[in-house]
Amino acid sequence: MTLSRRTMIKIGGAAVALPLLGSTAFGQAEKLKIGFIYVGSINDNGYNYAHNQGRIFVQDQLGDAVETVYVENVPEGPDCERVLRELAQQGCKLIFATSFGFGDSVIKVAAQFPDVAFEHATGYMPAANVGLYNARFYEGRAVCGTIAGHMSKTGKAGYIGSFPIPEVVMGINALALSGRRVNPNFTVKPVYISTWNDPAKEADAARAMIDQGIDIVAQHTDGPAALQVAAERGIIGGFGQGADMSAFAPDTQLTAIIDNWGPHYLASAKAVIDGTWVPGNTWEGLKEEVVEMGPYNAKVPADVVADAEKVRTGQIDGSFHIFTGPIKDNTGVERVAAGVVMTDGELLSMDWYVEGVEQPA
Incomplete structure (x- = not known):
């Protein structure tokens, strides 16, 4: 894990600066903006790479209905809290925090943004707008x-x-x-x-x-x-x-x-778009092809x-x-x-x- 992170949010193949922007229903009437935060690099050829492939899968499947952004190399700790808050302030209505150590930050920030759906990978602390997902x-x-x-x-x-x-x-x-x-x-x-x-x-x-x-x-x-x-x-x-x-x-x-995260990310994005998202708790494996x-x-x-x-x-x-x-x-x-x-x-x-x-x- 790198103790510094990039200062850019990446959208698709391009990078843009992340400026800050000054109901609890999770339905979307306009394009859904989805944020992902990774503890390491998308080029690690392992865990973070796999999560980012899931992000790309969602973008490919839903096209213009969504906009996906990500921040890589986010340390587990105070910096994670700041990044989560920035993503919510930027208009992300669905945010995936993909490392175990992000849990405390997810809970804290989610309480401040009750109209945003958060999901925490490998986590154990649910909340009214925090779902959990894991792989066996x-x-x-x-x-x-x-x-x-x-x-x-x-x-x-x-x-x-x-x-x-x-x-x-x-x-x-x-x-x-x-x-x-x-x-x-x-x-x-x-x-x-x-x-x-x-x-x-x-x-x-x-x-x-x-x-x-x-x-x-x-x-x-x-x-x-x-x-x-x-x-x-x-x-x-x-x-x-x-x-x-x-x-x-x-x-x-x-x-x-x-790790094949794409189907889970797609299902969650569709649920937010449809207004049916609820904070679930999934733990899937070889049977569901989340693990291959x-x-x-x-x-x-x-x-x-x-x-x-x-x-x-x-x-x-x-x-x-x-x-x-x-x-x-x-x-x-x-x-x-x-x-x-x-x-x-x-x-x-x-x-x-x-x-x-x-x-x-």
Whole structure:
């Protein structure tokens, strides 16, 4: 995450300065202006890139009925609050805040603009004009973990995380559980870098873990730096995050978790235009195609692809759920009894690691 942001709002392909402008119904009689704020760059080739592709999808689908604007590289904190306020003052009637740490600012600014519809990605605090939306990223990590469990020669994977929030912990645990389903001795080493996007930190973390014996790297950060290090060091491989990153490591990316936000953004925009928008709370995954898997690398053996596909399709038809007991934590305590599936509430508050995950330093 960059600690400075661009001072321009971008509309379509052009950039224009953002001057400030001095009913609670959400219907639109004129062109709907939609604002997006991103914690990183739209060129990160990952999470923020995927959200911006969703914005472009809405613009393409609705054409002259909407105008979309965005601000990238917005830090989580006071600057976010200011940007949200500026977007509302500029006439945005629908605003998407796309990072977990934007939550406090969204709640504060939304109270000041009750006629604006706000939606917060990966958030947990709703309000009268604040909706929540999320993606079941862990479903993709269950697919990745299946591949890792089969292909790792050391039985050790690394996981570069941003912050130890439930969303990230959930992903680490899904990777470990699916890997251990294949190889009971499979382990995952998590390292937190306290940012969503810092290529140097991501690369350093990947190098350090490779030096300690991991031969597959996963991540919950936004760029391809870890995959590039994996390619340089010649380990078995890794996984794209948020988007297909194979262009940066074509022989190393084994598959990718691809975020497809466009349909959600389109549905929300149409609802505001129609006057039917209400603050929802969605958490969709592979079944709804909000989470998709990238192509499998040619070096993934056919039997491994078949097992990964079984996990992917099982999560779509409901026959498989990675968080089904018995599940022990990494201290040996049973947390989930045999046959019990963890609830969404339990997953969204997850603050413990499953068996096979090294406790972060």
